[in-house]
Amino acid sequence: MLNVKGLVLDQRMLGEQDRSIDVLTAEYGVINIIVKGAAKLSSKTGSATQLFAYSQFSLAERKGRGGARILGSVAPIHIFYGLRSSVTAVALASYMAQAAKMAVLPRSGVPEMLRLLLNSFHHLSERTYPEAHVKAVFELRAAALLGFLPDVVMCRVCGQYLPAELCFFIEDGSFICAEHLEEGELRHYVTMPAGTLLAIRHIVLREPERIFSFKIAPHCEAPLAAFAEQFLRYHIDCELPALGYYRQIVDSLTPT
Ligand SMILES: [Zn+2]
Numbered sequence: 301m302l303n304v305k306g307l308v309l310d311q312r313m314l315g316e317q318d319r320s321i322d323v324l325t326a327e328y329g330v331i332n333i334i335v336k337g338a339a340k341l342s343s344k345t346g347s348a349t350q351l352f353a354y355s356q357f358s359l360a361e362r363k364g365r366g367g368a369r370i371l372g373s374v375a376p377i378h379i380f381y382g383l384r385s386s387v388t389a390v391a392l393a394s395y396m397a398q399a400a401k402m403a404v405l406p407r408s409g410v411p412e413m414l415r416l417l418l419n420s421f422h423h424l425s426e427r428t429y430p431e432a433h434v435k436a437v438f439e440l441r442a443a444a445l446l447g448f449l450p451d452v453v454m455c456r457v458c459g460q461y462l463p464a465e466l467c468f469f470i471e472d473g474s475f476i477c478a479e480h481l482e483e484g485e486l487r488h489y490v491t492m493p494a495g496t497l498l499a500i501r502h503i504v505l506r507e508p509e510r511i512f513s514f515k516i517a518p519h520c521e522a523p524l525a526a527f528a529e530q531f532l533r534y535h536i537d538c539e540l541p542a543l544g545y546y547r548q549i550v551d552s553l554t555p556t
């Protein structure tokens with residue numbers, strides 16, 4: 301038996317009886333596990349293998365078709381019950397899971413990604429921070445784990461540390477004071493106040509246990525959300541349908 305802790309990122313039915321789940325583990329990255337007879341599971345096994353459960357898995361050594369592992373036994377370590385009470389939190393968690401799955405498959409940094417995802421789910425579940433706050437922190441740290449760290453030190457043109465207004469470029473992750481921006485600039489960028497730059501610095505530079513704990517003024521939030529989402533999307537470089545779904549739900553709940 302192979303014993304491993306992991307977070308369930310995705311699930312689908314296999315025929316009438318079985319279920320296939322994708323699980324993010326620190327040691328092996330994302331592994332595919334077949335849950336036999338999923339329709340008739342005990343409630344404990346059922347909850348330990350459901351979407352977003354963090355569980356201890358015992359797996360058969362022998363791999364099945366496509367390298368999938370067969371589930372022996374499983375016990376839940378942590379279930380994020382609070383996620384279920386909000387449709388937007390579930391949709392956001394799905395987007396994060398999808399992004400993490402795309403991001404870690406071919407690359408290293410897996411234990412950090414697992415920790416980032418567990419911390420993000422904790423805050424979504426407990427509502428310690430607004431969803432947009434958790435989303436932006438996740439996106440910027442996930443991009444950094446992929447090897448794309450925005451250059452947050454100073455203006456590329458004049459070296460200023462904290463311009464009152466600046467333009468952050470998505471492609472190369474550098475920024476310049478807004479007044480240097482030339483007419484007809486073709487690169488993608490997000491214009492933001494100094495407070496947003498301070499938040500980005502906090503997120504990408506602080507130690508993992510402190511990344512969520514910062515305050516941000518209301519007028520600095522929208523540019524942070526825009527930059528974080530565009531920066532991760534650009535560097536992850538693949539379609540994330542769950543992001544579109546999350547947007548739809550948020551828009552449908554926003555009064556017009
Ligand atoms: Zn400058």
